[in-house]
Amino acid sequence: MTACRQPIKxxxxxxxxxxLLFGVAALVSAIGFRRFVWFISLGYGFSVAAIGLMLTVMSLDARAPVPLAMSVLLIVYGCRLGGYLMVRERRSAAYRETMRNEIKDGSGTPLPVKAVVWLSCALLYACETSPILFRLTNHAPVDAAAVAGIIVMGTGIVLESAADHTKNRYKQAHPHRFCDVGVFRLVRCPNYLGEVLTWTGVYVSGLTAMQGVWQWLAATAGWLCIVWIMFGGARRLEIRQNKNYGDDPEYQEYASRTPILIPFIPLYSVAKYRWLVG
Known part of the structure; x- marks a missing residue:
């Protein structure tokens, strides 16, 4: 009997x-009931940070160096993103206007629908971070996938931070011009690229640690969903920039030679792909 039960535990x-990860994300992202957009903005960043804190405690208790390092990176990522969005929302009238135009304020959304959005978001955040949990609970050793995952994740966080900082400073000096300096010379949406790299790093770290169909499904669904959302965000931004700068020859030249999201891949537009959301 004992031999049969060992794999189940x-x-x-x-x-x-x-x-528990899902519960933490649900608790924090519940702030979206106050303002609908917070389900996917402040609730996103601070949910990831809270999950990172939980995993940090678990990793310290298990003395697991790789999950510990990645959990700390989750805290850094989530606090930076949540803090950045909070400051931008408070200070930028243009950002608030953009959010009102592009994302429903939720004022007419029935409570059951809000609840579905809330729980769906919480589940997504749990799935995105799950490879770190699986590496921890499955007692996976330090290996190439773990090291590569940390490097890619850290690179993504740095890139996203640099992109947000660059665009914020550039827009202060040039409020009516598109940003094409710094990391924006690499791709037109480097902040979304940073997001993709961050979660790709998390996913890669779990490739040699995940066990069982449900773990693979949870982690893969989380990664594919966030990549899809980032491409959707790039599409939304492209449409907005085409509207704002489409008649500018400088913008047309910039957009024709700079990939939309993935460096060195000649994909310059996703506007026509209506199946993308973000």
Whole structure:
């Protein structure tokens, strides 16, 4: 009997801890009931930070260096993103106007629909971060996937931070011109590229750690969903920039030679792909 039960215990424990991740994300992202957009903005950043804190405590207790390093990076990522969005929302009238035009304020959204959005977001945040949990609970050793994951994740956080900082400073000096300096010479949406790299790093770190179909499904669904959302965000930004700068020859030249999201890949436009959302 003991031999039969041994494999079940780790899986059951991992399931319960994944539910805890979901619960933490649901608790923090509930701020979206106050303002609908916060489900996917402040609720996103601070949910990831809270999950990172939970995983940090678990990693310290298990003395697991790789999950610990990645959990700390989650805290850095989430606090930076949440803090940046909070400051931008408070200080930028243009940003608030953009959010009102592009994202529903939720004022006419029925409570059951809000609840579905809330729980869906919380589940996404748990799935995105789950590879770190799986590496921790499955007691995976330090290997090439773990090291590569940390490097790619860290690179993504640095790139996203640099992109936000660059655009913020550039727009202060040139409020009516598109940003094409610094990392914006690499791709037109370097902040979204940073986001993709961050979560690709998390996913890569779990490739040699995940066990069982449900772990692979959870982690893969989280990664694919956030990549899809980032491409959707790039599409939304492209449409807005085409509207604002489409008659500017400088912008047309910039857009024709600078990839929209992935460096060195000649994909310059995603505006026609209506199946993308973000």
């Amino acid at each position: 780790p899986s059951y424990s991992c399931c319960m801890e994944f539910v």
